Amino acid sequence: MRNLPFSEIMNKAESYRDDMSKFLRDMIRIPSESCQEKEVVLRIKQEMEKVGFDKVEIDPMGNILGYVGHGKHIIAMDAHIDTVGVGDPSLWEYDPYEGYEDDEIIIGRGASDQEGGMASMVYAGKIIKDLGLEDDYTLIVTGTVQEEDCDGLCWQYIIEESKIRPEFVISTEPTDENIYRGQRGRMEIRVETKGISCHGSAPERGDNAIFKMAPILNELKALHENLHEDEFLGKGTLTVSEIFFTSPSRCAVADSCAISIDRRLTWGETWEGALQEIRNLPSVQAVDANVTMYNYDRPAYTGLVYPTECYFPAWKVDEDHDACQAVVKAHRALYDRDAKVDKWTFSTNGVSITGRYGIPTIGFGPGMEKEAHFPNEKTWKDHLVKCAAVYATIPGMYLDQIGE
Known part of the structure; x- marks a missing residue:
């Protein structure tokens, strides 16, 4: 020595x-x-x-x-x-x-x-x-x-x-x-629903994207409770961290709604599997919601852009x-x-x-x-x-x- x-x-x-x-x-x-x-x-x-x-x-x-x-x-x-x-x-x-x-x-x-x-x-x-x-x-x-x-x-x-x-x-x-x-690892996921806008005084004429998101939120909460657990790293987790929408005005039906998910991955979980778990939810399939992983392409202070997917094993x-x-x-x-x-x-x-x-x-x-x-x-x-x-x-x- x-x-x-x-x-x-x-x-x-x-x-x-x-x-x-x-x-x-x-x-x-x-x-x-x-x-x-x-x-x-x-x-x-x-x-x-x-x-x-x-x-x-x-x-x-x-x-x-x-x-x-x-x-x-x-x-x-x-x-x-x-x-x-x-x-x-x-x-x-x-x-x-x-x-x-x-x-x-x-x-x-x-x-x-x-x-x-x-x-x-x-x-x-x-x-x-x-x-x-x-x-x-x-x-x-x-x-x-x-x-x-x-x-x-x-x-x-x-x-x-x-x-x-x-x-x-x-x-x-x-x-x-x-x-x-x-x-644990992590990934950043986006779920998006589409609707049709109309005047808020007659919402039945449109298709509210925010209402479509509501049952997805409940099923995501349940999914979180049943994610895989590793003896050393602990349990995978899922939380909804952001919500967005588009609408012509506050007097209109929303024509899109999106959420961001912070997904923590424990040992043995993959980004493909995490996306598929969400895509398999009945509420997601019922409204044909789009489930994707975010990408990162913000320039460094030097001006360099070095893009990557938002997946962190x-x-x-x-x-x-x-x-x-x-x-x-x-x-x-x-x-x-x-x-x-x-x-x-x-x-x-x-x-x-x-x-x-x-x-x-x-x-x-x-x-x-x-x-x-x-x-x-x-x-x-x-x-x-x-x-x-x-x-x-x-x-x-x-x-x-x-x-x-």
Whole structure:
């Protein structure tokens, strides 16, 4: 086993507590919703260069990639650096882009989801450089875009277009200091009914598309209750998230109605099967409703359009996989206790990394999943420190785990 200086790694991480906190607050101060990440990417580039990354580049989609080392084993650590919006500002006790800081926490949009992960990764790179921990690996730290809009699209681009294929990826999405090895997938579905408009004073002359949708909604609710369940990932779910209509006026019968469905896919479920379950509903067949999957083609902040279908596969990694065990052992060596090995409830870039391409993803990140998209979103400075130490240790542990 490599003689990794665990106490020095922890001490170094602790010494960068204030630097990580400042860097995170700087990122929070820069609004960076999906497709508007340019300024925060430039701020990350500045920090990577300041701490001594060997190479820093921004790809045509706008993802930032920082490199440490030149070895043959390619290991990636990922944080998406776009955020959701603020929502109702009255629900925030503090300005979401200025936030709040004390000795323990930092509040602001993106604190947990998930710019905190970027702060810890960058300083893990500095710890590796400070302590001369480079070995026969190349660590690629990625700050990826458009995840909140279309999770995994950034990694479709990195793998397909940049031809980067790591041996495994650490996702720094929030895990509350646990280690995660899977998540349910998801897809975005549209159901549409057609009608015929007429004056609202004589609705019998028309065909109301909204009334046609009503029994479909009831059958969808029942379908949700009977979806497949996996022992580890849990149950598939379905919720109606949006409803639309067209009508000549408020004094007319609606001539179309459509709904959006957020469908969470557990292990063994497929996008084809999920669509067919809805198409098979008697209410859908009775009105010949159209059931389709959404597509995504919104331009990145660079102007690049990289279209994909809105399907994000479920995935999981075996607990005894070398990548998972490297994280388990790094945590144990540093903190003399085992972290809980579990799964995310929400979706991550792992839908592409593992779900599409079979590259193992292991999650370990600062913050808590429940803080994501929440008003007064916060993270913990202790998490930033701990994650930076674990990230700096993982590459060496992985080489030990595979016997190199």
